[in-house]
Amino acid sequence: MSPRVLGAVVAIVVLGGGIIGYLMFRASGEAEARVSKVLRAVDAELNADEIDRDSLSDVLKDVERLQVESPSPALTRAEALIQLALGRTSAAWETISFAATSPEGSPEDRWAGARIAARLHAEGGESHVGSQAMSLCRESAQDSMAPEVLFLLWQVAYRTDSVEDWLDAYASMKADGEDSLEARTAERIGYFLAFHIADRIGIEGDAARLDELASDENAEPAVRLLCAFIRDNAEASKSVTEQELLKLDMQWGESPPELAVLLARAQLSKASAEDGRPDELHAAVEILKNVLEVFPTFVEARHLIAVAHYGLHEATLQKAHLRWLVENAPETDTRRASWHRQL
Numbered sequence: 001m002s003p004r005v006l007g008a009v010v011a012i013v014v015l016g017g018g019i020i021g022y023l024m025f026r027a028s029g030e031a032e033a034r035v036s037k038v039l040r041a042v043d044a045e046l047n048a049d050e051i052d053r054d055s056l057s058d059v060l061k062d063v064e065r066l067q068v069e070s071p072s073p074a075l076t077r078a079e080a081l082i083q084l085a086l087g088r089t090s091a092a093w094e095t096i097s098f099a100a101t102s103p104e105g106s107p108e109d110r111w112a113g114a115r116i117a118a119r120l121h122a123e124g125g126e127s128h129v130g131s132q133a134m135s136l137c138r139e140s141a142q143d144s145m146a147p148e149v150l151f152l153l154w155q156v157a158y159r160t161d162s163v164e165d166w167l168d169a170y171a172s173m174k175a176d177g178e179d180s181l182e183a184r185t186a187e188r189i190g191y192f193l194a195f196h197i198a199d200r201i202g203i204e205g206d207a208a209r210l211d212e213l214a215s216d217e218n219a220e221p222a223v224r225l226l227c228a229f230i231r232d233n234a235e236a237s238k239s240v241t242e243q244e245l246l247k248l249d250m251q252w253g254e255s256p257p258e259l260a261v262l263l264a265r266a267q268l269s270k271a272s273a274e275d276g277r278p279d280e281l282h283a284a285v286e287i288l289k290n291v292l293e294v295f296p297t298f299v300e301a302r303h304l305i306a307v308a309h310y311g312l313h314e315a316t317l318q319k320a321h322l323r324w325l326v327e328n329a330p331e332t333d334t335r336r337a338s339w340h341r342q343l
Helices: 003-046 053-069 073-085 089-101 107-124 127-143 147-159 163-175 181-201 207-214 221-237 242-252 257-271 278-294 299-311 315-328 336-342
Strands: none
Touching (some): 003 073, 073 107, 089 127, 127 147, 147 181, 163 181, 181 242, 181 257, 278 299, 299 315, 315 336
8 A cells, every 4th residue: 555545545444443532522411401401391390389290291201211322320319319209209219229238329319319218118118118218318518517307307207216317316406506498397206205115125114214215324325315316305305395396397388297296186186175166176186187197007097097086086097006016116115014905
């Protein structure tokens, strides 16, 4: 081959490689731009004041299509969080579980996984899902001490009776120094939730007995710590008013189930007074029905709605909730015998 011909061949190869490289670079840039556009749409939909299911479903289709063309962790998280918002919690967990539990997973993957696992546990109540949610919440709290992360850890620890984690998350929120909605909520309702945990893990007795257990070196650490928390917060709890709880509820928009249950309890307390009215019982039932729609395994909500139905002489509804409690509440819950007797 003559030098002139060889030079022409080399030039064509080099030029062709340059064109291919340019086209690949441009295609990559266009793909990134499409991904960024879709992710912005996802954020807008998930942060809207109200979820538009049709619009969110359309965005999900865009995410799924792009995930095939240009797979990325950000698209995986977006897909899972949309599925969560649409109420497809099991599908959301299937989407995010590998990334969330992988050692190579990012803090964003773990946080998305923690939120989804927490919801899955609230819906189904399976202990292994609760353990997974706790693990991801702990890891997320190591990644970030943001109020929303600590608050979810606090909620899941309460729901799984993980006393030490619950107390640690509470202390971290208070120590943070920020006047966050999450910290204020935990501070105002924590004392009352502690009694729920005490009932579920089998702690019985009056204030004097709890004080005794708080100082008993032979008691289980969880029992001793929980009783000490109740003792140390008893005085401050007396200043908590229904109006404060209602103000917190308004600030949340979508109230945490733990706060909603205490608002329902306040309605029941008013209904039990001498001048109590049936509409207060109905108000409690409505609050608790809303809680059980998103958190059907919440023992306290089941217990209180059974009480409200009893007050309204709605025996069939009362017994349905009592039956659920007898069949599903923890074996250690000291109220089980009472629920069984009422059936």
